Amino acid sequence: MTIEIKSPTFPESVADGTVANWVKKEGESVDQDEIIAEIETDKVVLEVVAPSNGVLTKIIKHEGDIVNSAEIIGEFDETAVKIKEEKISKEVNLQSSSAEEDDSKIKDDVNHKKSGPAAKKLIVENNLDASLIEASGKNQRITKADVINHLESKSPAMESSDNASSISSSSRPEKRVPMSRLRNTIAKRLVSVQQETAMLTTFNEVDMLPIKELRAKYGQEFEKQHGIKLGFMGFFIIAAVQALKKFPIVNASIDGSDVIYHGYQDIGVAVSTERGLVVPIIKDADTKSLPELEKSILEYSEKARDSKLTIEEMQGGTFTISNGGVFGSLLSTPILNAPQTAILGMHSIQDRPVAINGEVVIRPMMYLAMSYDHRLLDGKEAVRFLVSIKEQLESPERLLLNL
Secondary structure, X not given: OEEEEEOOOOOOOOOOEEEEEEOOOOOOEEXXXXXXXXXXXXOOEEEEEOOOOEEEEEEOOOOOOEEOOOOEEEEEEOOHHHHHHHHHHHHHHHHHHHHHHHHHHHHHHHHHOOEOHHHHHHHHHOOOOHHHOXXXXXXXXXXXXXXXXXXXXXXXXXXXXXXXHHHHHOOOOOOOOOOOHHHHHHHHHHHHHHHHOOEEEEEEEEEOHHXXXXXXXXXXXXXXXXXXXXXXXXXXXXXHHHHHHHXXXXXXXXXXXEEEXXXXXXEEEOEEEOOEEEOOEEOOHHHOXXXXXXXXXXXXXXXXXXXXXXXXXXXXXXXXXXXXXXXOOOOOOOOOOOOEOEEEEEOOEEEEEEEEOOEEEEEEEEEEEEEEEOOOOOHHHHHHHHHHHHHHHHOOHHHHHOO
């Protein structure tokens, strides 16, 4: 029975998608719930799975084609799987018979010219023509040394040929490939933000010693109790949530000529993947404990890298945190995640000399960068917001006391 294969049903915010990859080819057998194809949208990659055991009989929409929600992209046959299995069985039998004939032929060639057991074994293993091997043994008998000399005489020529091919093909190569749909969308959004907002960036630095000492003291106990490592991002999210409550304008967004104040804190955590940067949203972050935040961060990071994020998990968001420090970035100016008003950039932690109480000491320092939309946010609020985050991280007890 022929079954129509359709693209996933897209939410209202997604107009269409692009066939990114056909995992299975026409005529290939598939098992139920096995991935057949991948559809790339502006936000995520959606999987198309087999409805049952069968054979992919026809591909209607090819890689790179645009597809709409629930559009037919191929055809699937449940009954064809048995026919396919019988055909494969026959091909295997034919290949087996052919292989036996080839082995017999090789053995005949070896026996045609006299050779010792060791030499005969090398000839068969290397699929050599015994008539081309120069024999040095008594009565034109091929010895093991003759076979080895024959193999060594072939190697330089083969290597020379391979090198020539490599040199000729590697002369100033160029390759043109189309942008992925996600990469293209990211490019357009970044350019749009630069053109449509008055984006500025303010900087500060934070002494990470208190957080590092807290992690060193309670890290193992935390992991044992909650089954997850105690990272840095959870502390930053809690500090950001508290600062957003103090400065609700940072948590707001512009819609036309109106300002929308959000009575909740949905924090986006930027994750770099092979397909591009994605930002899953931790909804109602103000209601989550530190262990819950760390679990959400890990879960979303894994799903992002495996292209398993749903569109719902990437919608919304009132504030974003990006950590360029995981790649070694010392300082950067993050770009706004529209329509949000601000974004916080974390960076790598480095030991630096700083003056504390009139003395120069070495401390693990991190530069913080906050880009903001100057149309809505003045420098005074932006600086005070970033200072609030700094103060909370340098005095972790403030995180518990909501100070």
